Amino acid sequence: METQKKNNNSKILYISLSAAALLVIVLSVLYYMQNRELTEIVDGLTEEKNILTQEYQNLMFNFDSLQSDNDTLNYMLEMERQRIANLVEELKTIRATNTAKIREYQRELTTLRGVLRSYIIQIDSLNTINQELTRENIEHRRRYSQIQTSVRQLEATRATLEQKVTIASRLDVINMMAEGLNPSGRSTNRSSRTNRIKVCFTILRNVTAPVGMKEIYLRIERPDGQLLMHSRDDVFTHENTQINFSAKRAVEYGGEELDVCIFYNADVGELISGEYTADIFADGFHIGSHTFSLR
Template sequence: MSNQDNIHPQKSHKTAIIVGSISAVLLIILGFLYFKNKSEMQMLVDEMVEEKDMLTMEFETLALDYDSLKTSSDTLNLMLEKEREKISQLIEEIHTIKATNSSKIREYKKELTSLRKVLKNYVVQIDSLNQTNKALEQENQQFRRKVTTIQSSYKELEKEKENLEEKVDIASKLETYNMEASGLNSKDRSTTRASRVSKIRICFTIQKNITAEVGEKLVYLRLLRPDGALLYHSKQDLFKHENKEINFSASRIVEYGGDELDVCLYYKVDAGELTSGDYVADLFADGHHIGNMTFNLR
């Protein structure tokens, strides 16, 4: 065998070794690059998943921020409720998309930014409304205090008015003096014997009073027998005294001008009506008790 024949197989062998070595190196490099790329891709996916979770958390935090907003405005409450429903719907959508859907993630980020701006606007509106309500409440409190003060002053004035009216009423009350009682027989002669009396006469003088209302005055007489029974002719003979209607024995209209006035009232006695003993005569006018006396019949 010649030397040429031995050299050719040796070269082929060396070439095969070189090619194999290169292939092995390439495989190692490709394997390394593959695992490196896979690792980097996994890291990227993990980052995108984390980004999605963070986005979800930010939307949930935003929802809580909207829930914390309180206002007395029905219009604002309705608008806030719509925003809360919108956020809730976006959270549900984020849960359903893949973390690798970067375009959708970007859209939701933009929506988050927009919703945060809207939230700030609502916060400003609600704060302004609360400040206005606070100012109005202070004004209402001041107004209520003024009303209370006015009511208190009004009550005091009413009380003073009542006191003045009471004083005027007392001052204008008619007073009598010189009361005299006489029993008269059928010939209008005085008698103290009860069996002979046909009329009882009560005379008196109304005092001068410049504060009393002038004009016609209706004076009432009540006569009580010794047994306490009232002498009167009809149950319809009534007048008002101390918010009650009571019977009277006799009455008379007099014209009072503010000066002293002498008056006499008469009670016509029914047969057998009188008994022996002490009688009581009471006079009334303008709703007041203006005179009293006791007299005796035998």
């Protein structure tokens, strides 16, 4: 009897250890696949930054190759060279995953391309008699065309990589709804009886999104386009811009589905009849929108 009991205990222990080992293997495979995808994204962003740095250096070379007999024009060219040199040094210090900064440097590169073109035209008009300078200007135009092609390719790469980063980390919501509540807490669709607006939704599961405490922001626009809010100081950052919000709520997100409700307390006479729009924001992204009506 004692031997049989020991055998049963051994079988249970063996099954438990096997199940634990299988779970560890599954989790390891999932972690490896997720880590490999994120590594590929970061590598792609690093390559994008390197290409952008090279484009700035090529642009500096083009400015260095410009020559003129006009002292004022030469001084302006030197100022632009120094400006590009400073941008190259700044670009080396930013992280490749800082896509907002990379986008700023991309726009600056486009501006400098226009500046380069204007100087080429000026030098060409000031030195039309000099055949050698004419030949060099043709070469500058060829290089400018190469810059345009490279910038278009870089922009396409950046757009693709940004889309991957957004898909991998942005939260998404479903089942979004909104309704008015009267002072008793009951649902109502009459604007005159509504003193609170309730907006509810479900945040979807996302294992690649950062976990922890998150601020969820709610913006509600009246039918006349006016934002419902209590203070001009109630702001958050969206696309590098500070914008106002109607209400917010802090939630702890662990990567799994999460039901959330946010309430806006309306001031007396603030609500009017018509169609309202409720928008949800988190982590700097617009993640949900819903329209509802009060009469």
